[in-house]
Amino acid sequence: xxxxxxxxxxxxxxxxxxxxxxxxxxxxxxxxxxxxxxxxxxxxxxxxxxxxxxxxxxxxxxxxxxxxxxxxxxxxxxxxxxxxxxxxxxxxxxxxxxxxxxxxxxxxxxxxxxxxxxxxxxxxxxxxxxxxxxxxxxxxxxxxxxxxxxxxxxxxxxxxxxxxxxxxxxxxxxxxxxxxxxxxxxxxxxxxxxxxxxxxxxxxxxxxxxxxxxxxxxxxxxxxxxxxxxxxxxxxxxxxxxxxxxxxxxxxxxxxxxxxxxxxxxxxxxxxxxxxxxxxxxxxxxxxxxxxxxxxxxxxxxxxxxxxxxxxxxxxxxxxxxxxxxxxxxxxxxxxxxxxxxxxxxxxxxxxxxxxxxxxxxxxxxxxxxxxxxxxxxxxxxxxxxxxxxxxxxxxxxxxxxxxxxxxxxxxxxxxxxxxxxxxxxxxxxxxxxxxxxxxxxxxxxxxxxxxxxxxx
Numbered sequence: 001x002x003x004x005x006x007x008x009x010x011x012x013x014x015x016x017x018x019x020x021x022x023x024x025x026x027x028x029x030x031x032x033x034x035x036x037x038x039x040x041x042x043x044x045x046x047x048x049x050x051x052x053x054x055x056x057x058x059x060x061x062x063x064x065x066x067x068x069x070x071x072x073x074x075x076x077x078x079x080x081x082x083x084x085x086x087x088x089x090x091x092x093x094x095x096x097x098x099x100x101x102x103x104x105x106x107x108x109x110x111x112x113x114x115x116x117x118x119x120x121x122x123x124x125x126x127x128x129x130x131x132x133x134x135x136x137x138x139x140x141x142x143x144x145x146x147x148x149x150x151x152x153x154x155x156x157x158x159x160x161x162x163x164x165x166x167x168x169x170x171x172x173x174x175x176x177x178x179x180x181x182x183x184x185x186x187x188x189x190x191x192x193x194x195x196x197x198x199x200x201x202x203x204x205x206x207x208x209x210x211x212x213x214x215x216x217x218x219x220x221x222x223x224x225x226x227x228x229x230x231x232x233x234x235x236x237x238x239x240x241x242x243x244x245x246x247x248x249x250x251x252x253x254x255x256x257x258x259x260x261x262x263x264x265x266x267x268x269x270x271x272x273x274x275x276x277x278x279x280x281x282x283x284x285x286x287x288x289x290x291x292x293x294x295x296x297x298x299x300x301x302x303x304x305x306x307x308x309x310x311x312x313x314x315x316x317x318x319x320x321x322x323x324x325x326x327x328x329x330x331x332x333x334x335x336x337x338x339x340x341x342x343x344x345x346x347x348x349x350x351x352x353x354x355x356x357x358x359x360x361x362x363x364x365x366x367x368x369x370x371x372x373x374x375x376x377x378x379x380x381x382x383x384x385x386x387x388x389x390x391x392x393x394x395x396x397x398x399x400x401x402x403x404x405x406x407x408x409x410x411x412x413x414x415x416x417x418x419x420x421x422x423x424x425x426x427x428x429x430x431x432x433x434x435x436x437x438x439x440x441x442x443x444x445x446x447x448x449x450x451x452x453x454x455x456x457x
């Protein structure tokens with residue numbers, strides 16, 4: 001018998017541990033998978049060089065290897081916030097962040113007490129399994145990546161940004177529709193920042209799979225390892241200023257692991273430093289941003305090492321002279337994502353370049369295709385403005401609400417993103433850390449002033 005809507009909402013707001021696996025053995029297993037992949041490619045094309053991969057990968061520090069304890073709804077909130085500007089659904093206004101609602105009944109608890117897929121979560125259609133692996137893999141992998149960055153920079157704010165949305169501003173290929181083509185690239189960037197100080201950028205790759213861990217066959221064991229190996233290729237495709245100076249976080253989520261969902265994780269070294277911006281004027285994030293036409297082919301110089309000569313490889317390289325531009329791009333794209341999460345419409349366009357979708361958000365969308373910032377709720381002592389969606393959960397009408405605090409929203413709408421970041425940082429400790437709230441079911445509060453909540457109507 002299916003659980004009632006109330007039972008599902010209660011399950012979504014209960015904190016459960018998620019396994020994190022990050023060991024020296026994992027590094028070795030990934031390296032073996034990478035070597036096997038290179039051999040397969042070499043057989044198909046003679047004299048093929050090994051694929052460029054991120055160097056210096058290793059396990060997480062001991063604190064970051066602990067189980068991640070979180071409510072399922074908060075994990076879905078991580079995925080929602082990260083996909084507000086994503087083009088994977090091609091809706092661009094169809095509220096991409098509501099995609100996670102279809103997993104409300106997919107997450108439960110295993111016999112060991114860890115987070116696991118429910119019966120509903122384990123029986124999707126075949127074509128749906130790939131989507132589930134990709135989207136839930138991102139939710140869990142990103143949550144672990146966020147925690148890692150927060151542990152490394154405990155006094156900073158953390159922002160997650162879609163990599164494609166950012167890279168389009170500087171590397172879009174020519175043609176009627178801006179595109180990065182089939183170029184390998186990371187999935188997300190994470191920025192750790194404080195007002196008036198340099199910030200740090202991390203490259204993140206995330207994958208998911210349905211390998212059957214109980215069988216423990218050699219073939220099944222390699223799924224996560226191969227995903228990490230491919231992730232190292234995609235992480236290697238982006239560099240700030242110089243080769244291999246941008247830190248990376250590689251995640252592969254095993255949804256059917258024997259003891260519950262398990263995130264396999266590795267990290268690469270680097271600082272990823274972005275210089276301090278001026279708080280006002282042309283050098284601030286409030287100023288309209290121009291686009292760039294940066295070089296991709298042969299852009300990255302790799303020094304000689306391990307018996308190989310110095311060489312040139314393709315990649316997304318941000319040269320030193322454009323670091324300030326890239327830092328402003330991070331801030332403005334993040335502002336657009338927050339407004340999209342709150343259901344804003346044409347106001348989003350001011351923060352995006354043409355290649356990122358400025359014209360798309362300038363236009364009024366056809367009926368039913370766009371969200372509208374037309375909802376307001378006071379949760380605790382804070383007023384949030386945003387958008388909502390009503391759907392049915394086992395025949396029960398349920399309302400989902402996403403938004404940001406009223407004062408932050410007004411600053412973003414008026415184009416005052418620098419002031420918004422200062423206020424966001426000052427207020428970061430004032431929000432609830434609870435997983436629920438009066439008159440609501442599961443609630444996901446974040447220190448950036450955003451909230452995502454669910455309740456039975």
